[in-house]
Amino acid sequence: MNDPEVRPSPWRAIVAATVLNLPFGSLYAFSVFLKPLEALLGVSRADLALVFALASAGFGSGMLLVPHLFGVASISSLVLGCATAGTLGAAVAATAGGLVQLAVGYGVLFGAGGGAAYILAQQTVNLAVTRRQGLVNGYLVGLYPAGAVVAAPLFGWAIQASGVRATLGGFALVLAVTGAIAAWLIAHSGVTLAAAAGTIAPDEAERRPAVFWRLSIVFFLAASAGLMVLSQAAGIITAYGGASALAVYGTTFIAGAIAVARVGGGWTVDWLTIPAVAAGAHAVALSGNVALTLWPGPGVSVVALALVGLGYGVISGVTAAAVAVYWRRALYGRMASRINMAWCAAAIVLPITAGYLFDLTGGYRPAILIAAGGNALGILVALGLPRQRAAQAETELAHG
Numbered sequence: 001m002n003d004p005e006v007r008p009s010p011w012r013a014i015v016a017a018t019v020l021n022l023p024f025g026s027l028y029a030f031s032v033f034l035k036p037l038e039a040l041l042g043v044s045r046a047d048l049a050l051v052f053a054l055a056s057a058g059f060g061s062g063m064l065l066v067p068h069l070f071g072v073a074s075i076s077s078l079v080l081g082c083a084t085a086g087t088l089g090a091a092v093a094a095t096a097g098g099l100v101q102l103a104v105g106y107g108v109l110f111g112a113g114g115g116a117a118y119i120l121a122q123q124t125v126n127l128a129v130t131r132r133q134g135l136v137n138g139y140l141v142g143l144y145p146a147g148a149v150v151a152a153p154l155f156g157w158a159i160q161a162s163g164v165r166a167t168l169g170g171f172a173l174v175l176a177v178t179g180a181i182a183a184w185l186i187a188h189s190g191v192t193l194a195a196a197a198g199t200i201a202p203d204e205a206e207r208r209p210a211v212f213w214r215l216s217i218v219f220f221l222a223a224s225a226g227l228m229v230l231s232q233a234a235g236i237i238t239a240y241g242g243a244s245a246l247a248v249y250g251t252t253f254i255a256g257a258i259a260v261a262r263v264g265g266g267w268t269v270d271w272l273t274i275p276a277v278a279a280g281a282h283a284v285a286l287s288g289n290v291a292l293t294l295w296p297g298p299g300v301s302v303v304a305l306a307l308v309g310l311g312y313g314v315i316s317g318v319t320a321a322a323v324a325v326y327w328r329r330a331l332y333g334r335m336a337s338r339i340n341m342a343w344c345a346a347a348i349v350l351p352i353t354a355g356y357l358f359d360l361t362g363g364y365r366p367a368i369l370i371a372a373g374g375n376a377l378g379i380l381v382a383l384g385l386p387r388q389r390a391a392q393a394e395t396e397l398a399h400g
Contacts, residue, residue, distance in 0.1 A: 009189045013128040016185035017121035017140055019178050020079060024086060024114035025147020026171065027055060028255055031234040032155045032248060036164040043099050045235065049355030052231045054103050056347030058111025059118070063337040063344075066116040070123065070333065076187035078120055083179020085113030087172050094168035113175075118144075119340070123333030126324060128191045137324055138266015138317035145262060145313065148230070148255035156248040211326055212335075214385055216342040218278050219319045221378035223346035225285055225371035226312025229254060229305045231351045236305060236364050242298035250302040257306045258313035265317025274325065278318050278382035282375045285311025289372035293365065311375065322385070350374075 030052050037048060062082070069078060089112075092105025122140050129136050158167040229236070233254050234247035242250065261281075268277045288307025292300060319339060327335045354367035 009191075010125070010128040012185050012189040013125045013191055014136070014139075016079070016182045016189060017125050018143060019185065020082065020117050020182035021114075021121055021140070021143040022147040022150065023171070023175050023178050024110075024117055025144035026151035026155070027059070027111070027114055028145050028148035028230045028258070029152040029155055029251065030055070031230070031232050031251055032152050032159070033164060034232065034235050035238075036159050037102070040164055041096065041098060041102065043102075044355075044359055045232075046352065046355040046359050047099050049231065049352045051099070051103050051107050053348040053352050054107025055111035055114075056227070056344050058108045059115035059347075060341055060344030062112035062115025062117075063119045063340050065112075066119050067123070067333045067337055071192075074187070075120070075124060075189075075191065076183040079117070079183040079186055080179060082113045082117035082120065083175055083182070085109050085116070087113075087175040087179065089113060090168050090172035090175055094165050094172060115340075119333050119337045122320070122336055124186065124189070124191050126329050126332040128189065134269035134317075134321035134324070135263070135267040137320035138263040138269075141266070141316045141320045142259045142262035142313070145230075145255045145258035145309075149252055149259060152248060152252040152255060208326060211386060212339065214381060215319060215322055215326070216339050218282075218378055218382045218385065219315060219339060220342035220346050221374040221381070222282060222285060222312045222315035223343045224350040224374050225289065225308050226258070226316075227343075227347045228350045228354045228367060228371060229308050229312070230258070231347070232354060232358075232364075233305055235358070237298060237301050239358070239362075239364055240292075240296055240298050240301040242301060246298060246302065250305070253302065254306050254309045258309040258316075261310045261313025262317040262320075265314035266321040267317070268314075269318055269321035269325065273387045274318060274322050275383050275385040275387065278315060278385060279379045281311045281314035281318065282378035282382060283311070284314070286372055286375035286379070289368050289375060292368055293372065296365070308371065315378075326386075 034045065034048055037043065038045070062085075066078065066082075073081075086109070089105045089108070089110030092109060093102050094105075096102040096105060122137070125136060125140060155167055155171075158170065233251040237247040237250045238244070265277065265281065285308045288304040288311070291307070292304035320336065323332055323336045323339060350367065350371065353370070354364060357366045358364055
């Protein structure tokens with residue numbers, strides 16, 4: 001699995017994943033850029049929702065591509081490639097004169113680099129760590145909203161002080177530096193990707209198409225609501241009467257709640273059943289959407305969006321941990337990248353719809369109702385997921 005002469009260092013792999021993915025997690029702080037970019041480039045809210053959707057599509061492309069490079073290039077080379085794509089993307093976005101250049105830079109390059117880094121980090125750590133995989137995978141997926149917690153107030157301050165172009169340019173420099181640090185750490189971790197190379201494929205018993213599609217649907221429905229919140233949180237809070245400061249710090253609070261929930265969602269899989277946790281998470285998100293529909297207002301919007309984010313965060317952690325339960329470690333990157341296509345679809349569908357409905361109606365109530373319906377359906381679908389013991393017994397039977 002790894003170099004027999006070098007004992008893999010789980011801690012170096014985890015720290016490398018942290019340094020690499022935290023800056024890319026600023027994708028979840030995109031809503032801070034909405035008003036400045038609207039003013040700078042003369043674009044609409046729906047246009048910027050499209051940029052976020054393209055970043056999500058780029059993220060998905062990066063996730064699907066990178067498993068094919070396992071065993072072909074060294075991990076450190078792949079890390080540098082991810083960081084280079086992200087750096088170029090932020091630099092192109094910083095100099096954008098219109099929607100197309102912004103979409104190419106932030107949407108295609110930055111998104112693809114982040115997606116590849118996300119799966120690369122997960123596969124590397126899952127090869128190095130053999131215990132508490134639920135907690136570890138919850139931590140890994142929690143890095144993205146944690147990065148937004150750091151980025152949202154920093155971006156808000158930098159935009160006020162220096163403007164949106166300087167902010168994106170400085171961010172490009174941060175990506176270059178953290179990418180180099182992560183590459184050095186991973187090169188000294190002793191982990192190789194030979195066991196997860198493209199020639200490794202699930203056998204017939206391991207494919208589990210029914211489980212794959214049910215887990216993907218559960219993730220899609222939660223991510224639809226969660227990504228609408230993350231991509232437009234500042235805009236939603238403002239639309240419900242919140243001041244600019246409340247919008248920025250509310251976005252930070254929501255991202256923090258999601259980060260904690262992702263870690264907690266993964267950790268609970270070590271102790272509770274997957275269907276129970278997933279259904280409960282959708283119920284929490286549903287309560288937030290219902291509360292905002294019944295009692296609209298700036299303060300309620302922050303609390304309600306945080307509840308939606310909590311539900312989405314728990315589902316993200318559960319999904320990451322469930323991949324480690326339902327499929328063997330060598331297949332983690334491949335199966336996770338496929339299931340994360342649900343995340344990409346969710347980022348494209350509801351955020352764009354919400355932006356369009358906002359431009360059409362001047363509010364977010366219709367989009368909130370759509371998200372609530374998705375969470376209600378998610379509860380039902382989640383209850384049909386297999387429990388851990390049943391899945392593990394099936395795997396043991398298949399492999400003798």
